[in-house]
Each structure stands twice: as structure tokens, then as C-alpha cells.
Amino acid sequence: MPLPLREDSEGVASTVATMFTLLVILLFIQLTVVEVVPAQEYNAEWATSRAAIDAFERLRLATQLAAVDGSQFSIPVPIGTDAVSPFSTAKQGSLRFDPANGTSIAVSFQYVPKLFQAEVTHIDQDVILAIDSSGSMVWNDPSNLRISSAQEYMRNLIPPDRVASIDFDDNAAFTRANIGGPAHLLNYPPNGEMMYVSPQADLTTIDSSGSTNFGVAIKIANDEFVAHGDPTHAKNLILLTDGQNTACVPSPPCSSNSGGASDALAISESKRAATLGITIYTIGLGADIDEPLMKTIAANTGGTYYHAVTANDIRWVYYEISRRYLSAFVCGLKSTSDSSFGALQLTLGATRYPAQTLRMEAGAINVRQGTSTTLWRPMPLSYRETGDGLGLSATFPTLVGAPQIATGTGFETVEGRVIGRDLLTQSIQKAPLGQTSTDITSGRLDFEYWAAQGAAKPAGVTAIRPSLVNAANYAQWAQDNWTVRDFVDAKFNADRSTAQLSIATATIDAQVTAGNVQNWLGFQTKDNVRLNGCRLNQWLYWYQGVTFRVTSANAAAYAVWFNETFRNVGAGVTTAVASGVAVITIRAVDTLVVDRRLIEVSFGS
DSSP states (O other), X not given: OOOXXXXXXXXXXXXXXXXXXXXXXXXXXXXXXXXXHHHHHHHHHHHHHHHHHHHHHHHHHHHHHOOSTTOEEEEEEEOOBOOSSTTSOOBOEEEEEETTOSOEEEEEEEEOTTGGGOOOOOOOEEEEEEEEOOTTHXXXXXXXXXXXHHHHHHHTOOTTOEEEEEEESSSEEETTGGGTSOXXXXXXXXGGSTTOHHHHHHGGGOOOOXXXXXXXXXXXXXXXXXXXXXXXXXXXXXXXXXXXXXXXXXXXSOOOSOXXXXXXXXXXXXXXXXXXXXXXXXXXXXSOOOHHHHHHHHHHTTOOEEEESSGGGHHHHHHHHXXXXXXXXXXXXXXXXXXXXXXXXEEEOOSSSOOEEEEEETTEEEEEXXXXXXXXXXXXXXXXXXXXXXXEEEEEEEEESOOXXXXXXXXXXXXXXXXXXXXXXXXXXXXXXXXXHHHHHHHHHHHHHHIIIIIBOHHHHHHHHHHHHHHHHHHHHHHHHHHXXXXXXXXXXXXXHHHHHHHHHHHHHHHHHTTSBOHHHHHHHHHHHHHHHHHHHHHHHHHHOEEEEEESTTHHHHHHHHHHHHTTSTTOEEEEEETTEXXXXXOOEEEEEEEEEEEEEEEOO
């Protein structure tokens, strides 16, 4: 039978029903949250990550395209993920700019500037030697060392140099005219010929009698430079005396034994020489010299005064002067480097999607997720093959400004402004190894020719020849190796050729010292050796290529990228990684363009 209804005065049934209904609703919500919210969080965090990577990609592109001073860019970067429901929490991140972090990328290389415009630095010159022939030379230079030293100086000259000499005592005259013959002036053809036999012979006409009048000697030298000087040559007067002016000017008449008038003439003519572009070097022999006057004459023209204590010292003074104009070739090695600094780092917080850190340094993007790190985008570097080598172009954005940090969710705007740009474009020419081999052989044959003419003894030739022959052979073998793309052996033989040229230089010096090779020929041969050594070094610098030094927590990834990109290109690449530093060398680079951008970074709102 049906149960009778009764009043529930305490509302128990209603409460139980309500609680049951709430329990059902809570169970439904829990099931919904368990199934839906985690997926929503994962998707939201994944979307933030993708947006962040996209923002860093655009930042990287902006630093490459912003090339004009004052140009600006503005890129929004997500720094966190908002909550997807009342049952989830926001995932905050942080964006940090650090201009002085420990990360850097530097590029460096070595080369010889303007190699193919380089020549042995021999300055062509017109030289006049004014040599004192006063009577005091009988005891100050009894062996006529001033004559033999001047002859040795002449032997060190190299055509198209020209040389003439003046004999001065009471008066002054060019040699041969001093003994009643025709004056052998600068334009006398034998005065510019190799070995300078004729002007050396002219020096033997200088005697030792009379007084001293070097003021007139300077005057007729100046007149000769005006009359016959080559405008393309340096003009040098070397004045040697053992005393003071004792001749009067004019003469006759002469009322005094003082040389005051001649001193005035000497000073005025030195000033005239300066206006004519003539350099005067003065040599004072012995103790009875007016050194202040000699120094003044030289200084007025930018020259130098030398004191020869005895006649034995004259030779070395002439030698020192000659070295200003002879055998001065310098290879001119230059080292160049450039660097990039400043990093922008984003750390994304996450619950469902694996947390990530994005870092832009020197235009490269690194991504760290969990325990793994990858070089998402490498530094802006491109290349083209140029036959034997490569042409490289690198953009180095350097980020500057005040350190900044932003935390939270949503977006932070990164603003950049170009405040400077340095653009380096450098061609790194190589010297062909085969041509260098030919040049070494040519220098050796030239040396042997002059040796046969009497400029070197057989002992000198025997000592010097082997190293020059070896150097030429090794250079040619290196060329042969390179032709068949045997890079390792090419460098090995180029190094061997360089070593042989070093041996040749030392041997030449030893043979000159031993008297087996004349000085001028030793200097000339060493010039050829140095020039070809420079060419070999330039080839080695070219082969050595361009070195990138990367200091980064992800240094190993840079090394992997460079190796994968360049190992089969040109002469290849070498990489090494230690203690967070990767050193990468790309071989055989013909041209390098480094575009360094200084970009001021700030955060907007």
C-alpha cells in the first residue's frame, strides 16, 4: 500500500538532495577540468613558445636590415602565458637584456696589405759627395780611408741612382775638373751605371793640400742639383770635413784668415738647399770641428750630423746613411679583428609545455629546452666560392644600452635604434706559389751573374746557392700540391720554402761578413729573398684564412654548425671547443666583409 506523505519539519530530504546535486556537479567539473584544462594550458604555453621564437626571428632580421644610422625597429615579445581558466595560473616569464655578458663572437685574420703594389723600398736618388781635401787630411786620414769608404758607399748604390763627387779645399770643383779635366757631373752617363766604376775612380783625384771652404762646396752642389738633378729622385749631399772654414770668401782679396764669410755662405746655402728639396748629411772627422755649424747645416735641411772620431769610422757613417735608401723592404703584416657583444634572453615559465630559454647573441639564436640546447639560427654569415677560396660576409650586431629586465605575462616591446655602423671590406690576395718559385730562381740567377762578374767569390756562391734552389723547388711543389687540391702538402711545402729563405738570409749575412760577397750584392739579394718570403707568408696567411672565436654556453653547437657548413667547401674548416670557447678557422678566404652594427636596445611598454 502507498506510504503516506508526512511533513519533513527539519528539511532533511531537501538538504540531502541539494548535496547530492552539488556532488554530481563537482564530479562533472572535475572530469571536465582533468580532461580540458591541461590541454588548454599545454596549447597556450606552446603558442607562447612559438610566438616567442617568431619574435626572436624578427628581432634577428631587424638587426640585419637596420643599417642606416638612426633607423629604428620595434618588436613585441611574449614573456609569459596568461591563465586559461579559473582553475589555472598564469605562467610568468622574464626578458633580460645584458650588454656586458660573457658571450662574444670575434673574427680575426692576418694579411699583407697591398702585397702586389709592394716593391723593395729602394728610394732612387741623386747623390753628391763633397770631400775635404785640405792639408790636415795628411795626418787625420793618412790612409785615405775617406776615399775608400766613399768608394764602398758608391758600390752600394743601385741604378737608377746617380752619384758625383766634389773636391774642396780653398775652392771647390767637381772631380776631374779639379785636375784640369772635364767635370763628371750627375748627368755624366757612367755616374749612373751599375758598380759605379767611373765615379769610384774619380775619387782618386782628391788630394790632401790647401785650406777648407765647404761653403763654396755646398753652393756648387746646389747649382748642380738645379742644373741636372732628376726631379723624380731624392737629392742628397754628403759633406765630409776634418776642420773649420779657414778660407775667406771672396778670395782674392782676403783680409782675414777667418772663415766667417764662408760660414755665412754655408748657412745660407743650406737654407737654399732646403727650399730645393736637398737633404744634407754632414760628417765631422777628428777633434778640430765646428760641430755647432755642422749640425746647423744638416738640421736646416732635415739631415743628420755624424761624428767620425777616426778615419776608420767614416766607413760606418757612409754605411748608415746608405741604409736610409737601400734594402728597406718590410713585409708589412697586418692583423685585423672585430667583435660582437650584447645578448637578449627570454626565459619562459611553463607547467605543461617544456620550459624554454631563448637567447640572441651576435645575430644567432640559441634555444634551450629541458637539458638540450640547439643553435636555432646561426650568426648571419654567407659565403660564395671564388675558385681557389671563398668570399665571406658576416653581420655582427652589437647590442648596447642600459641593462634591463621585464617579468610577467603578456608582451614586452623591444625597441632598437642604430647608433653606428662599421663596414670592413677586405680582399686577401694570395701570391701564386708557382710565380714565387720563378721569382726566387730569378733572384738566384741574378746573384750568380754578378758573382761571375767578380762581385762574389766562389765560396760565397757555394754557401748561398743551395738554400735558394731548395726554396724555389719547395714553392713549386706547393703549387703542384694545391693544383690537385692536396691542401695539407701544399702548406707543408710552402712552410719548407719559407724556412729555406730564412736560411738564405742568414747565409748571405755570414758571407758578406766573411768578405765572400760584396755588400751591395748582399743587400740586393736579401731584398729579393725578403720580397719572396713575404709572398710566401701572404699565401700562408691566405690559406690560414679567417678565425672566428665564439665565447658562449652553446659554443659546441657553433662548432658543429660551422663544420657542417664549411667542411666540404674550399679548403675546409677546423674547429676546436674548450671551456665554453669555440675556435673556428675557415681556410683560404679571398674576401671578407664584416658589417658591424651598434644597436641601442630598450624596452617599451
